[in-house]
Amino acid sequence: MAIPKVCGVETEYGIVVRNADLNAVTASSLLINAFLGRSETRTPWDFFDEQPGNDARGLLLGEIRPPEVETHLVNTVLTNGARYYVDHAHPECSTPECRTTREVVLYDRAAEEIMRQSMDKARALLPIDAEVVVYKNNSDGKGNSYGCHENFLVDRAVPFGRLVSQITPHFVTRQVFAGAGKVGCESPGSVPSDVAFQLSQRADFFEEEVGLETTLKRPIVNTRDEPHCDPSKYRRLHVIVGDANMSEVATYLKVGTTAIVLSMIEDDAVGDDLVLAHPVTAIRQVSNDPGLQATVAMGNGKRMTAMEIQWQLLDRARTWADRFGLDSVTVDDGKRILEEWESVLTGLERDPLSVADVVDWVAKKRLVDGFAQRHSLPPTDVRLKAIDLQYSDMRPDRSLSLRCGLRTLVDREDVALAVHQPPESTRAYFRGTCLERFASEIVAANWDSIVFDVGRDPLRRVPMMEPLRGTKSMTQHLFESSTSAADLIARLGDNGAT
Amino acid sequence: MVLRMAERTKKQRSTTSRDPEHTTESETSVKSEDAERLKSELDDLLDDIDEVLETNAEDFVKSYVQKGGQ
Helix, strand or coil, rough: CCCCCCEEEEEECCCEECCCCCCCCHHHHHHHHHHHCCCHCCCCCCCCCCCCCEECCCCCCCCCCCCCCCCCCCCCEEECCCCCEEEEEEEEEECCCEEEEEHHHHHHHHHHHHHHHHHHHHHHCCCCCCCCEEEHHHHCCCCCCCCCEEEEEEEECCHHHHHHHHHHHHHHHCCCHCCCECCCCCCCCCHHCCCEEEEECCHEEEEEEECCCCCCCEEEEEEEEEEEHHHHCCEEEECCCCCCCCCCCHHHHHHHHHHHHHHHCCCCCCCCCEEECCCCHHHHHCCCCCCCEEEECCCCEEEEEEEHHHHHHHHHHHHHHHHCCCCCCCCHHHHHHHHHHHHHHHHHCHHHHHHHHCCCHHHHHHHHHHHHHHHHCCCCCCHHHHHHCCCCCCCCCCHHHHHHHCCCCCCCCHHHHHHCCCCCCCCHHHHHHHHHHHHHHHHCCCCCCCEECCCCCEEEEEECCCCCCCCCHHHHHHHHHEEEEEEEHHHCCCCCCC | CCHHHHHHHHHHHHHHHHHHCCCCCCHHHHHHHHHHHHHHHHHHHHHHHHHHHHHHCCHHHHHHCCCCCC
């Protein structure tokens, strides 16, 4: 049976400094420091178990450069269980681990709110007219990309080769509803005007089917084997192929449909007839075709459109749900994901403009086309690229995506709470609540442990190797009856709460 | 059961999207009202964009340069 799809997203934001002499690293640090405020409440990230060089395919020979771990930059844990840090000259926020896709949307929105508060607080520290602005996109239009990664808990018993071949068709074709849209083209050997408008921010940057890299020669399926939990039972599938979405429903669909397809692979309910012949070629063919008519070569010699592959996956998902149930993604969320999935495919097929309130690329294209028509502009006019960039501007008074009527899924009040409070149904609850209650006694924290200094040697590391322990229902009574970290650790004992 | 529902939905899709001659007059008038509403919404939105779009789009786009990330 498919295991619970604990999931989360990590987003690197584009960053621009106006009227001040700060480089991107300094500006990113300024944002985070401004958000954190008083230094005594900060908890640094613990790099104890970071092993981004481990490859899910096992030991490989040849020239593979493991990604760097930047331990010297600002890197911290928040009371909502999230990680907020500087990564490769970008501010990055990872949501806490979530049990449902709806929670992922909520904490992704909370991360955006954290960015807005960071910009406001940083502005107060800078000279008048100076500001640091962040953009939730994935490319600068000049060949430089930065990611929005998703993470899913996957059963280690699933053969990795099958996981790769069966999830790839979804990664290549889900951009029909999850693409954030882009004016121009950045694929190797192209010039921007080669493609006027494409579905995806990221498709131009993928050069391999499978691999360990995340910054060069990016692969459609990333093999980083760093589970951040019990490695004998679980994988963490690190998905680097997606776009950052402004639409809440698009984020919901991107994460939710992927959680379902991964569950289906665990239950061996996908089949091999949707395997693609040339995934790297296909991901660009799909992205470069807003008409949704292009066909891609299948492994069995046939050709299919991205929409046909998506309809097939949805039909198989319904059959799977009928037979195995929706517990892996939770029943309420699972039903809603299937409904939204069918609705978006139906809309895209009937008239893409009918889903301009859900699909980012459609919403963006509507603005770009409307603006070009109103001002009689050619597709290469720089103002159309400005619309593309400003769509994802995080300032409310400048953001275009906030103006174009995107449907929402979560309440503003809930987002405000999620900036500070952790989700209740994963170990993020334990992490966030420890930080809220005992920050001064915590030396460092990361995804799978917290290190306490309770005033006596040695430091105490509390492991959290099970993502579904440390929940509110398992630990609330311990927090209520503990007055100090030492007290909490004593009560934790061997009761298995974490 | 669920699969049959999905098949039925697909048949409905093909009826609405691929048989334009079956469209009734009332459907046509609803469609044109929809089109009018959408056009007016888009006009308002484009007015808004004219106001908030970066004033020097050329400088903005040119100076938007990022270091590559993950």
